[in-house]
Amino acid sequence: MVENRPFLTVITHAVLVLGVIMIALPIWITFVAASHDELRMTQAPIPMLPGGHFWENFTRTLFGSGLAGNEITPVWRMLLNSLVMAFSIAAGKIVISLLSAFAIVYFKFPFRMGFFWMIFLTLMLPVEVRILPTFEVVANLGLLNSYWGLSVPLIASATATFMFRQVFLTIPDEMLESARIDGAGPLRFFWDILIPLSRTNIAALFVILFIYGWNQYLWPLLITTDSDMTTIVVSIKQMLEAAEQSPQWNIIMMTAMLAMLPPILVVIAMQKLFVQGLTETDK
Amino acid sequence: MANIKLDKLTKSYGDTEVLHHIDGQIEHGEFIVIVGPSGCGKSTLLRMVAGLETVTTGEVSIGDKMINDLEPADRDIAMVFQNYALYPHMSVEQNMAYGLKIRKLPKAEIKRRVEEAADILEIRDYLKRKPRQLSGGQRQRVAMGRAIVRDPQVFLFDEPLSNLDAKLRVQMRLEIRKLQRRLGVTSIYVTHDQVEAMTLGDRLMVLNGGYVEQFGTPIEVYEKPASIFVAGFIGSPSMNFVSATAANGVLTLSNGTTLATNTTAAGAVTVGIRPEHLFPNKDGVLKIEVDLPEKLGATTLVHGRISGAETAFTASLNGINAASTADVLSFDAPPEFLHIFDAETGKRIS
Incomplete structure (x- = not known):
């Protein structure tokens, strides 16, 4: 109108x-x-x-000791931790979901739908619900204070599996048949045809999952005790509670700005693919 | 030599048998068209030859080698799909080269073959484009190019023209025929369009409800249809049928009209006569009451009923005819153009 x-x-x-x-x-x-x-x-x-x-605040926050009088890890290290965690979560979720969706859509095996619903049911079990057992498992595996511990428990993803399943279902069967006649085996078909065809969806999902990983608070707070492994989102909160001092707002705000930066960069870099991935229907 | 042999092929989904004992011998270089209404199993049969559907019982052989259990890629076939199934993210060139690349042919050889096929199909200018930048006809050519570069023993076509508009369809039909003649590759072509079937095939396999009704040259199928189904399916407009009683070389229709016939059949029969084989003659024995004349320019189709009976009848007259609704036209129906079928089984008697 x-x-x-x-x-x-x-x-x-x-x-x-x-x-x-x-x-x-x-x-x-x-x-x-x-x-x-x-x-x-x-x-x-x-x-x-x-x-x-x-600039003074910037260098002090990024490379220096951060808060005056506190032996705290420099912010670049926390940025790196967050980055590794968010990236591993996003990449891991995408790889696992692509593979499981591939199996569910293109292979006939017993209880196929059973497995699909089992994956689907995990939607009801986010980290917050299973936090005690998950912590126990991670602790027993000796993964506390490690990148593995930060990322692996958050990797399984029903949403992404479901989404890729829908994407694969829109790809015409003839594409598979044509590839079979061309002599492509399952992995070749996956790699040469399915992945390029889901490229935009992968990008869209990557943006969403990267931000999801970046914003994780509860889980990193639980399993990192070593200040070298804290993520930036967790540490902002800790800075506010610095013992027996008034909060140093200039440093805290600088940290907050730095924490905002990577998600923004990811969104900007992938914006075009992201929009395509969410709107494109033509295969 | 790429002759194809179908030996008592059947296909069942669960308990439902959809193809029943299909037999057929296809010679090297022959162009076979499998034709039938939708749901008759023609695509399934083609896909069994391609290896995309499993064979329930029976054998498929190419070049005297049984291929039932071979993967599609190992059957030395190429297939053109109805929706072309081009890989949307690859350029025309990559689409055509993909199968060869998997087969690990040398780069130079792949390039040579792709360019050769592109020249044959006149798509050289589009080699760098993506499928979505091409028109329907061009995509169709790319799909054929993809089949040609493989240099297969057998081409399989699954209704490749049904997504094109009418004019392009006629043009591509001719091109497919010329191309097949030129390459001399054994081909199987599936269609529901009887005009395509008549013009393309060296021989037609008419399929109905999973049974082969007739397997012969287009002219045989047209002149001597093996059953009522074939007679009605092949030819446009389709054949007229009327019940009659045969005795001593005379057919008596329900309204008492008698037609001479060469047949020796006796008893209840179904008589078929093509609209183009009704010859106007004011003393003709067959009287038709006109319901609706359709003037097509070159011919006029007169739709009507046999006088005194309610059997629908169509006659095809040359040129523009002045017949109008409720007129009664008289026709000759010469014995050599009458098709006599058994009233019960629908099989041809003579």
């Missing part, structure tokens, strides 16, 4: 501008806070314009 009424246009724009402000203001305050020194951040009112300490 296209209407040309100036009054409506003004209203629409006002609503949109309001929305942008609501979303952008916290980020702006984060940025402003990250560019002042420690002292200024303890005084009221809080500043609304950037100060001159941005």
Whole structure:
């Protein structure tokens, strides 16, 4: 519906501008806070314009000891931990779901649908529900404070399996038959035909899963006791509770900004494929 | 030599047998068309030759070698699918080269074959394009190119023209025929379109309900249909049928009209006569009451009923005919053009 009424246009724009402000203001305050020194951040009112300490805060947060007087891991290390964890979770989930969807759609084996529903049922068992047994298993395997421990328990994914199953079902049977006549075995078909055809879906899923992995809080908090292995999301919260000090907002806000950065980069880099993956239906 | 032999082939899904004892001998270089209505099992039969469906009982052989248990890739066949089944993410060139690449042919050889096939099909300009950038006819050519580069012993076509518009279909039909003649590759072609079947095939296998009704040249099938089903299915507009009683070389229709015949059959029969074999003659014995004339330009189709009976009848007349509804036209029905079928079994008597 296209209407040309100036009054409506003004209203629409006002609503949109309001929305942008609501979303952008916290980020702006984060940025402003990250560019002042420690002292200024303890005084009221809080500043609304950037100060001159941005690069100083930046290097201190990223490479230095972070919070003054605390022997805390530099933030680059936490960024790395988060990155490894988010990436392993996203990549692991995609690989496993692709394989299980491949098996369920293209192979006839006994209890095929049984297995499918079993995978589906795990939707009802997110980490929070099975946290005690999972912790026990991970601890017994000696995976506490390791990248394996951070990522493996979060890798199994019913949603992704289900999604890839749907994608594979839209690929015409003739594609498989044609490949069979061409002499492609199952793995070759998987690699040469299925993966390229699900490329956009893989990208879309990667974005979603990367952010899911990046935002994990409870599980990393539980299994990392060594500060070298903490993820950035966990450590922001810990910085707020720094013992017997007022919170150093400039450093905390800088950390928060750095924590926002990688998901944003992933979204920007994959935006085109992401949208294609969610909207494209033509195979 | 790529002769194909089908020996008592049957196919069952669970307890339901869908193909019954299919026999057939196809010579090297022959173009066989399997034709029949939808659901008659023609695609299933083709897919059994391709190896995409398992054979329940019986044997398929190519070049005197039994291939029942071979993988499709090992049967030395190439197949063109109805929806072409091109790989959407590969260029035309990659699509054509894919099978050869898997077979690990040398790069130079693959390139030579792809270019040769592209020249034959005149698709050289599109080699770098993706399938979605091509029109239906071009995709069809690529699908055939993919079959040609394989240099197989047998081509299998599964209704390859049904996704094209009418004009393109006629053009591609001719091209497929010329191409097959030129390459001399044994081919099996499945279609439900009897015009395609008549024009393309060296021989037709008419299938109905999982049985072979007739297996012969197009002219044989047209002139001497083996059953009522074949007679009605092949030929357009389709054959007229009327019940009659035969005795002493005379056929008596239900309204009392008598027709001379060469047959020695006696008793209840079904008489078939093609619309184009009804010759207008004002003294003709066969009287038809016109319901609806269809003027097509070159011919006029007169749809009507035999006077005194309710049997629907169609006659095809040359040129534009002035007949109008409720007119009664008279026709000759010469004995050599009458097809006599057993009223009970539907099989041809003479």
